[in-house]
Amino acid sequence: MCLYILQDISFSYNRIRVLEGINLRISRGEFIAIVGPNGAGKSTLLKILDFLMPPDSGSIYFMGKKIDDFHLKSLSSIRKKVGLVFQDPDVELFSPTVREDLAFGPIHMGLEENDIDERIRDVSRILNIEHLLDKPPFYLSDGEKKKAAIASVLTMDPEVLMVDEPTANLDPRSRREIVSILKSMWKGGKTIIISTHELNIINDLVERIIIMNSGRIVKDGNPMEILGDKKLLEENNLI
Amino acid sequence: MAEYLEKTLEDLSDYFRSVYFSGDFSSRNGLVQRANPDVALIILISFIVLAVTISDIYFIAFLYLISILFIILSGIDMKFYLRSIVFIPLFTAIIALPYIFYPFSQPPFLYSMDLLGFRTGITYSGLNFSLLLFLRVITAVSFMIVITYGIGFRRLLGAMKSLGFPDVLINMLSFTYRYIFLIVSQVHDMLLSRKSKMCHADRKIANRWQSYLLGHIFYRSHFMGENMYYCMVSRGYDGGNPGMKKRNNLTYIDLSLIMIFILVVTTRVIIWW
Numbered sequence: 415m416c417l418y419i420l421q422d423i424s425f426s427y428n429r430i431r432v433l434e435g436i437n438l439r440i441s442r443g444e445f446i447a448i449v450g451p452n453g454a455g456k457s458t459l460l461k462i463l464d465f466l467m468p469p470d471s472g473s474i475y476f477m478g479k480k481i482d483d484f485h486l487k488s489l490s491s492i493r494k495k496v497g498l499v500f501q502d503p504d505v506e507l508f509s510p511t512v513r514e515d516l517a518f519g520p521i522h523m524g525l526e527e528n529d530i531d532e533r534i535r536d537v538s539r540i541l542n543i544e545h546l547l548d549k550p551p552f553y554l555s556d557g558e559k560k561k562a563a564i565a566s567v568l569t570m571d572p573e574v575l576m577v578d579e580p581t582a583n584l585d586p587r588s589r590r591e592i593v594s595i596l597k598s599m600w601k602g603g604k605t606i607i608i609s610t611h612e613l614n615i616i617n618d619l620v621e622r623i624i625i626m627n628s629g630r631i632v633k634d635g636n637p638m639e640i641l642g643d644k645k646l647l648e649e650n651n652l653i
Numbered sequence: 654m655a656e657y658l659e660k661t662l663e664d665l666s667d668y669f670r671s672v673y674f675s676g677d678f679s680s681r682n683g684l685v686q687r688a689n690p691d692v693a694l695i696i697l698i699s700f701i702v703l704a705v706t707i708s709d710i711y712f713i714a715f716l717y718l719i720s721i722l723f724i725i726l727s728g729i730d731m732k733f734y735l736r737s738i739v740f741i742p743l744f745t746a747i748i749a750l751p752y753i754f755y756p757f758s759q760p761p762f763l764y765s766m767d768l769l770g771f772r773t774g775i776t777y778s779g780l781n782f783s784l785l786l787f788l789r790v791i792t793a794v795s796f797m798i799v800i801t802y803g804i805g806f807r808r809l810l811g812a813m814k815s816l817g818f819p820d821v822l823i824n825m826l827s828f829t830y831r832y833i834f835l836i837v838s839q840v841h842d843m844l845l846s847r848k849s850k851m852c853h854a855d856r857k858i859a860n861r862w863q864s865y866l867l868g869h870i871f872y873r874s875h876f877m878g879e880n881m882y883y884c885m886v887s888r889g890y891d892g893g894n895p896g897m898k899k900r901n902n903l904t905y906i907d908l909s910l911i912m913i914f915i916l917v918v919t920t921r922v923i924i925w926w
Contacts, residue, residue, distance in 0.1 A: 466883045486891035498887045504835060505880040514807055522889030
């Protein structure tokens with residue numbers, strides 16, 4: 415089933431064109447990496463896919479329905495299905511304790527306290543962050559912050575999990591842990607979309623790669639096809 | 654000037670860090686923590702209202718002792734309390750100090766003297782007014798500490814929500830609370846980075862750098878505010894403040910809080926009669 419259809423999407427920030435003519439179809443259960451150099455528009459595309467910003471032009475369809483009302487209240491049912499982990503965990507973790515950050519999404523989904531506690535318990539066990547729950551986020555290491563940020567979205571149990579630069583600034587061990595978490599989420603049936611410019615982590619991880627540069631999709635294909643094309647990677651500052 | 658700015662930001666950073674750690678106190682098993690947050694908020698605000706509306710010094714001193722009792726019973730560390738409160742009475746004392754003396758307050762004098770042919774001195778009314786102001790401030794602040802550290806910020810926002818405080822006020826408080834620590838710690842990091850690059854102190858360079866810093870703070874705060882807002886929206890925030898759904902039945906702790914308040918008011922009424 416097709417989750418997203420993006421037709422000729424364009425977006426500008428302060429009159430600077432960030433996305434231009436984006437056409438994209440994403441199916442349920444895919445594991446996609448959006449790769450590209452810094453400033454390619456990857457993070458902006460993820461925000462558009464999370465319906466945080468309306469595009470300047472073009473159409474977005476989600477689960478067969480055209481999304482043209484971007485008011486907060488109108489999107490509340492879609493928010494439960496889509497989760498985005500931002501690049502900077504410091505802006506993602508804004509509560510006094512990790513536990514409260516993990517509860518933020520479920521509270522806004524209107525869940526009962528018992529259900530929220532259960533979700534926090536389950537997600538923190540899966541991500542192995544039970545010992546961090548009562549700590550203030552600013553005392554965590556970068557790897558722990560990233561895991562807590564992912565957990566804060568996973569407590570909403572979204573169908574689509576998007577992670578912006580999942581392994582940025584992480585040591586090798588934390589990197590391996592995050593990759594393994596993403597893999598297990600995908601195997602659990604979620605649609606995963608990550609943005610990155612680190613090709614070494616996506617080689618064995620994803621089943622589809624989208625290369626972006628200067629706000630445009632340059633190439634969309636399978637990892638073998640794309641990672642084998644050295645010229646394409648060089649042209650797009652990826653190696 | 655640069656050192657002053659640096660020191661102020663460091664102190665601010667420490668302060669907000671301690672405020673964040675208020676979660677430690679609010680999770681303890683003390684009197685206010687075990688009470689229904691709605692009841693605790695109403696009772697504690699009522700004590701503050703009493704302290705700022707009644708002009709009886711002895712009664713306000715009595716209220717101050719009650720606030721200390723709440724602090725002890727809530728497990729709030731006394732050292733932490735004193736550190737949080739130390740500057741407030743000091744500044745109040747500075748503000749109130751001139752009123753002790755004639756001509757800022759009116760005779761009769763408690764103590765008078767001739768100063769260059771002008772009769773001045775400490776007056777009863779001035780002393781009374783200054784003491785009243787000082788006690789009111791320290792009592793109100795002590796109760797505020799019990800509210801923020803005893804109830805805890807999240808439960809406090811929930812109580813404000815259930816007591817019908819406007820959403821816009823609750824949102825402003827929660828945004829500020831979430832956001833201010835991040836920006837202060839970022840500014841602190843920027844100061845440290847500057848320190849690591851400073852080989853010698855040049856006043857002109859330092860002043861120019863401060864204007865860069867202020868400009869950058871505005872830019873960073875806008876950028877972070879926008880991203881944090883997106884994070885919240887992404888996780889279901891729609892402008893409302895749902896709070897955690899929880900049954901808040903009255904317990905014997907809530908009843909004892911109400912009883913303490915009634916006893917205090919009754920004592921005051923009996924004395925007044």
